[in-house]
Amino acid sequence: MATNKRRKLETAEPPQVHATALSAFARLKQARAAAVQDTPVEAPAVPAVAAEATTTEAEGQKKARRSKRRSPQKQTPVATEEPADGLQDYQDIAPGVRTPYEIPVVAANPEPATSEKSSSPVVRLSNFQPTKSNFKKKAGGKLYLQLSGGERLVILGNYGVRVTSGEVTLNGALLKAADKTHWVCAPQCYALPVLRCPDETAIELSPHPGAGNLGKMGRLSPLFRRIWNNDIVADANEKAKQPTFEILFTSADGPKKATLFDLVSPPEWNRKIDQLVATSQKKPVSVMVTGPKSSGKSTFGRLLTNNLLTYYSTSTKRRHAQGIVVLDLDPGQPEYCIAGQIGLVHVTEPLLGPSFCRPLPGSGVNILRSHTLASMSPASDTSLYILAAIDLFNHYRNRLGNCPLVINTAGWVQGIGLDLLTSLVDALRPTDLVYMAPGPVDIVRSLQESAQGVFTQLPSQTTQNSSRTAAQLRTMQTMSYFHAETVPKVHPTWNVSPLTMVAPWQIKYSGPSQGILGIMCYGYQTPPNLLADAINGTILAVVEIENPMAFRYGLSEDAMDLDSQPPSSSQGLTTVSTPEGLPFINVATTLDPKYSQTIGLALVRGIDVENNILQILTPISDEKIEEINEKQGQIVLVSGKFDPPTWAYTEDLYYGSRTESTGENGSGDIMEVEDDEELNPSFVEEEQQDEVDLVSTSIPWIEVLRGDEKRGAASKVWRVRRDLGRTGATGD
Structure with missing residues (x-):
């Protein structure tokens, strides 16, 4: 018998949340609220910070009205003498002047409201x-707090x-x-990390010396814009030095149209x-650590690594000086690691920033060994x-x-995964x-x-609303890697x-001074006559051959005789x-991980057929190449299913679109990246139409399309109407 009922998928029961699962900070806040109101407080079912912005169910059913947010009150300047230690009180500022580190006065319990910068509360x-x-x-x-x-x-x-003094x-x-000084990139x-103080603490906040250099990556791609407290994209006419950080008291204190949220660690995690x-x-x-995407x-x-690295028992004197x-x-x-690779990493300092802010191994992070899959998925x-x-x-x-x-x-985590x-x-x-x-019962x-x-x-x-998708974050990481010094x-x-x-690096690929042993393809086998076109303008993995046994499936039978030496x-x-x-x-095989390791990625800029030279761009250091040559090692370039570096093809257009008068595009606006851009590239092109100077260009692999040119019907992202079924709607 046919039925229109849907059966519910059998899932495992999620972990139960009890009142005892509250974190220490949640308990402290709960105790203070109970002391002020002198009323019993129940265990919150949502994070303490998010609970302050929620409204009652009855209020949620009403139609929201857009209201102007009152500007924060300014502190009255007080004429005081400068302390002997060189510290200056934040109130010693002329009235009406917006300073880099001006702190607005915030009410103790702000009412949930709609900000002018964003439609979120x-x-x-x-x-x-x-x-x-x-x-x-x-x-x-610097700030002293x-x-x-x-x-x-x-x-x-x-x-x-x-x-x-103290600890945070x-x-x-x-810490x-x-x-x-611990350097943080947020x-x-x-999600913005939260600095918490269990006891009385004194800290000093300093501007980041490398913030300006990283902020200027926005000149090359809109993905690096509107992610900091200010966009540093100006050139010679750059205005007064701007602060590299900003203290946020509410989500309305950030940049315009920004979706801000703090890092929440559930009590079960703690x-x-x-x-x-x-x-x-x-x-x-x-x-x-496993789980779905x-x-x-x-x-x-990351939280577990930082905890294991910095928390230890003083009684047992077991300090993880050797790292994690x-x-x-x-x-x-x-x-x-970089996208398309898996690696073994030795961490000796806390990680206080995302991956694109530390593209190369440096202080506190050392990649011991890595292997390439030449793909984004296993x-x-x-x-x-x-x-x-x-x-x-x-x-x-x-x-x-x-x-x-x-x-x-x-x-x-499903099927073959x-x-x-x-x-x-x-x-x-x-x-x-x-x-x-929680997931399906069979997985658990x-x-x-x-x-x-x-x-x-x-x-x-x-789940939080992020301004970048997973593919866009991977692009930012790869772009940061190739631009790193x-x-x-x-x-x-x-x-x-x-x-x-x-x-670029110029590598001789044939002759007596040949710089590479050869080129391999993972995941597909291209005809030899199409190899040059297949790798030109793409990303290749640079693999060091530690032993010829890495080609055990590509060597001849005499070389693979088990009775003979390797x-x-x-x-x-x-x-x-x-x-x-x-x-x-x-050869229809891959390199053996036991006898090879990946040392980085390279972008093929061009192939000089006349001189048998391969031009590549890579941040791999000269010392690493010399170390391989001293060991008489070999280098193989591996092609696969890396993401196409389309960002590298458009850098000149974005870089050339800057005007000396504004430091931005002609209109002074910066494009806001939306999640829909990953679904339909044509949507991105239309949004960037006014931003990039679309003058005739000879840049390869770039074609400028205007309007619906060369686009089929229904090629844009379909947007679902959300006003269907409203009461009082008129229509025939």
Whole structure:
């Protein structure tokens, strides 16, 4: 019998939230509210910060009216003498002058309202109340703050924090009083970290020296614009020096039309992290974090890493001076490696910024070993993915087995992805398996059987509205990687000129002084006569061959004789010369991870067929290449299914569209990136029509389309009408 009823999919029960699962800060806030109102307070079912902005159900049914937000009141300037220590009170400012670090007065309990900058309600972010005694300004744009126990700060931008007395927690890291300054990068395209003070604390906030260089990446791509407290894109006519950070008291204090939200760690996460930190005092733990896409795996792994790195027991004197090891097995959204790779990373300092703010290994982050999949998903070659993961785990066990291990996995948990995940659990044998978000019963049951008693299910992170999609964040990370400078400095630096202005590496690909052994293709086999067209203008992985056994499937039978010793060279390898003279390793296999490792990525800028020279752009240092040559190693370039570098083709257009008078485009506006842009590229082109100077250009791979030119019917993004069924609607 036919029926129109839908059956509900059987899912596992989500973890229950009890009143005892409140964090320490939530309990403190609850106790203070109960003391003021003298009424019992129930355990909130939503984060404490978000609860202040919610409205009652009856009010939600009414039609919202747009109201103007009152401007914050200004403090009356008070004439005081400058303190002897060089500190200047923040109130010693001329009235009516907007200063870089002017702090508005915020009501104790702001009413939820609609901001002029955004249609979302105003949410309380920081509860710090500045006064003459707890907020002072020092020379060089530094701020000196004295915070009380339970107070919190949410800061947008790039800044340094130094704890002068007491201690604070930031992004899961415990920062204690020391002379060291911790540098933080907090763009609005990610959840903003919250600086919390358990007790009386004094901190010093400093401007970030490298913020201007990173902010100027907005000249090359709109993806890097409107993510900081200000857009640094001006040239010679740049105005007065702007601050690199801004304290946010409410969500309305940020830039115009910005969606701001703070980083929320559910109480269940805190309890599990505390348990793992306590266990690590006795023996090193290995934690595998799993779950579907956008469930908070990377966030939980970052919080756990910072906790393991900074929290320790003083009684046992077990300090993780050797650091924490992270096995990053997510090629689509890697936290430490570049997209398309998996790696083993040694972390010795807290991570206080997103991946595109630290594109190259530097202070506190060292990539021990990495392998390329030449793809954004392990589905391209599951066998290679397992072999590479096992090789990285063996290196961890042999070199840093006494360090705690955090394993971040991909978000592919259904079908073959579940089989792949259970295979990893069986091979790596973690001491704890954490699964984010409730899911279908078969997934949870399979992981429980594989984990054998070490399985824990945690709630996923609350979904937040981000101004960048996953693909756009991956593009920003790749773009930041190729523009990063290889000069070792304290702070990362970027070359803010288009890549067409950068001198490429010139590599001889044939002859006696041949610089590469050959070119391979992962995931597909192109004909030799089409290899040059297939790799020109694309991204290739640069792989170091540590032993000729890496070509065990490509060597001849004599070279692979089991009774003989491993070959000392790659003489048995079969290569094919293309019409352009490129050495093509035409074998339907991949390199063995045991005898090879990836050292970086390269962008093919051009092929000089006449001189047999390959022009590439890469941030790989000269020292690394010389080290491989001294070991008489070989280098192979691997092509695959990397994201096409379309951002590199349009950099000149964006860079040339800047006018000297405004420092911006002709209209002075900056395009706002929307999530719909990933669904339909034509939507992006129409939004960028006024921003880019579409004068005739000779840039290759770029075609300017005007209006609906060369676009089929219904090519734009379909927008669903949301006013259907309204009462009182008129119509025939």
